[in-house]
Amino acid sequence: MLLIFSAGLNAALTQHERTSTAPYGQRVPVDGGSVNVVDDEADGPAVVLLSGLGTPAPALDFAPLGRELTGYRVVVVEGLGYGYADRAAPERTVQNISEEIHSALVAAGVEAPYVLGGHSLAGFYLLDYVNRYPGEVSAVVGIDTTVPAFAAERTTTTAENGRGIPWARLAADTGLLRWAVLVAPDLALPEDTAHTAQERDQLRRMTVWNFGNAAVADETHRIGDNARRLEGVQFPPDLPVLLLLARVTVDETPGWLPAHEEQMQQVRDHEIVVLHGGHYLHRTQSPEIAARTTAFLREHGVVPRDRTTLPATATTG
Numbered sequence: 001m002l003l004i005f006s007a008g009l010n011a012a013l014t015q016h017e018r019t020s021t022a023p024y025g026q027r028v029p030v031d032g033g034s035v036n037v038v039d040d041e042a043d044g045p046a047v048v049l050l051s052g053l054g055t056p057a058p059a060l061d062f063a064p065l066g067r068e069l070t071g072y073r074v075v076v077v078e079g080l081g082y083g084y085a086d087r088a089a090p091e092r093t094v095q096n097i098s099e100e101i102h103s104a105l106v107a108a109g110v111e112a113p114y115v116l117g118g119h120s121l122a123g124f125y126l127l128d129y130v131n132r133y134p135g136e137v138s139a140v141v142g143i144d145t146t147v148p149a150f151a152a153e154r155t156t157t158t159a160e161n162g163r164g165i166p167w168a169r170l171a172a173d174t175g176l177l178r179w180a181v182l183v184a185p186d187l188a189l190p191e192d193t194a195h196t197a198q199e200r201d202q203l204r205r206m207t208v209w210n211f212g213n214a215a216v217a218d219e220t221h222r223i224g225d226n227a228r229r230l231e232g233v234q235f236p237p238d239l240p241v242l243l244l245l246a247r248v249t250v251d252e253t254p255g256w257l258p259a260h261e262e263q264m265q266q267v268r269d270h271e272i273v274v275l276h277g278g279h280y281l282h283r284t285q286s287p288e289i290a291a292r293t294t295a296f297l298r299e300h301g302v303v304p305r306d307r308t309t310l311p312a313t314a315t316t317g
Contacts, residue, residue, distance in 0.1 A: 017205050017209070018209065021202065021205065023036075023084050024036075024038055024059060024084065025037055025038035025039075025059060025076075025078065025083070025084055026038075026039070026108060027084065027085070028103075028104050028107035028108055029103075029107065030080075030099075030100040030103040030104055030107075031090070031096075031099065031100065031103065032080065032089055032090040032096070032100070033080050033085070033086035033088060033089060034085060034086050035077060035078060035079050035080055035085040035086070035100060035104045036059070036077075036078040036082075036083050036084040036085045037075065037076070037077055037078070037104050037105075037107075037108040037110075038059035038075070038076040038078065038083075039073070039074075039075045039108060039110070040066060040073065040074045040075075041073065042071075042072065042073045042074065042305075043071075043073070043305040044071045044072045044073050044304050044305035045072055045073065045114065045115065045138070045297075045302050045303070045304065045305075046072070046073040046074075046075055046110050046111075046114035046115065047069060047072045047073065047074050047075065047114065047115040047117055047141075047293075048075045048076075048077060048101075048105065048110065048114050048115065048116050048117065049062050049065070049066075049074065049075065049076045049077070049117045049118065049119075050076075050077060050079075050101065050116070050117070050118035050119070050122035050125055050126070051076075051078070051082060051118070051119055051120075051122060052118075052119040052120025052121050052122055052280075053120060053121040053216070053219060053220060053223075054211075054216050054220070055082060055119075056082070056083070056203065056206045056207040056209070056210040056211065057078075057082075057083045057202065057203055057206040057207075057210070058076050058077075058078045058082050058083050059076040059078060059083055060083075060195070060199050060202055060203050060206070061190070061203070061280075061282070061283070062074075062076050062282060063195060063196075063199055064192065064194035064195060064282070064283065064286040065282045065286040065289060065290060067286070068286045068287050068289070068290035068291075069290050069293065069294070069304075070290075070304065071294070071304025071305045071306065072115075072294075072304050072305075073110075075105070075108070075110055075114075077101050077104050077105070079097060079100060079101065079104075079215075080092075080100065080215045081210070081213050081214070081215025081216040081219065082210065082215075082216070083206070083210070086215075087210065087213040087214065087215055088213075088214055088215060089214070089215035089218070091218065091222070092215060092218045092219035092222050092226075093222065093225075093226065093229070094124055094125060094128040094226045094229060094230060095128070095132075097125050097128075097219075098125055098128045098129045098132050098133075099132075101125065101129060102129070102132075102133055102136075112133075112135070112136035112137070113135070113136055113137060113138035114136070114137065114138065115137070115138055115139045115140070115141060115297060115302060116129060116130065116137045116139075116140050116141075117140070117141035117142070117143065117293075118141075118142060118143065118145060119142075119143040119144065119145065119280070119281075119282060120143070120144060120145060120146055120279065121145075121146050121219075121223070122142075122145060123142055123145025123146040123147060123148075124146060124148055124151075124226055124227070124230060126140050126142060126145065127148065127230055127233055127235060128230060128233070130235060130236060130239060131233060131236070134236065137239065138240075138300075138301075138302050139239065139240040139241070139242070139296070139297055139300055139302055140235065140239060140240070140241045140242070141241075141242045141244070141293050141296070142241070142242070142243045142244065143244050143281050143282055143289065144244065144245055144246045144249055144279050144280075144281055145243065145260075147259040147260055147262075147263050148226070148227040148228075148229075148230035148231060148233070149227070149230075149231055149259065149262070149263070150255060150256070150259035151223060151224070151227040152224065152227035152228050152231055155223050155224040155227065156224055172208065172209075172211040172212050172213075177207075177208055177211055178208045181204060181207065181208060189203060189204060190203070190280065190283040191278075191280070191283065191284065192283040192284045194283065194284075194286055195283075234263075234266050234267075235263070235264075235266070235267050236267075237266050237267055237268050238268060238269070239267065239269075240267075240269040240270070240296070240297075240299075240300040241264060241267050241269070241270040241271075242270070242271050242273070242292065242293060242296040243260050243264065243270070243271070243272045243273070244273050244275055244281060244289055244292060244293075245257065245260060245272065245273070245274045245275070246274075246275065246277050246278055246279050246281050247274055247275060247276050247277060248277065248278040248279065249278070249279050250274055257272075257274070260272055269300060271296060273292055275288055275289070275292075
């Protein structure tokens, strides 16, 4: 009886929060639903950012990094199951996800070539995307990205073994997650001080809304399958790739750095940098990531728009 009351109250609060909180971004249709594209529409080359697994609000998560990437047009794609995108989705295969990202960018008017960046499990989709859409990406920037060969050796998750009881979704639907976050709000908040108070409040709410949804659950269980599908797939040798790895992950995960070094063996123009901090580097090291990214992209001809050179009559916002 208590759980039923909790679930009902949680549903009512969620509905109230959703209707009273202004959404951000632009929802665009893809095969299987609608994703959310957040585009700052700034002058300069486009940098497209993809979140890691289960990030409840990618555009908010990347907000501090977006503010640091001056001179670039920063675009965040919130895929199915994330942010303000639909929470139901077709099978979360790398092919489906890459095709959805591509369709979203076309629908949102983000013209190639663009820089493609991503965090954690997005490493799978960066790799698949640049091979599926050759010539559309000018450079890749990975933030502590997962290497498929490394993941394939260490996970047994498959779509088949993901058909049990959805405990994570039950925790969210019954309101247990909401009450846990109410008691300990830091559970749903990033460990940085770069997010604004408004961003942190919305991140807390969206964690409750999106946690454990069907799309993310399916993506989680397909990690092993997707990793094995990408075994042997390489980045194009002439594509510039910058990998920014977290010192904590390198120190605590044997084989993490060697796996990335091996992944880059065939890439002529690449750089691997280990930065101080944990796995969510973009939350704590946004200025350093932006500086490293800008310097790397400049070296490879992707030059940010220098606002000091704009005509006097131009509107810079």
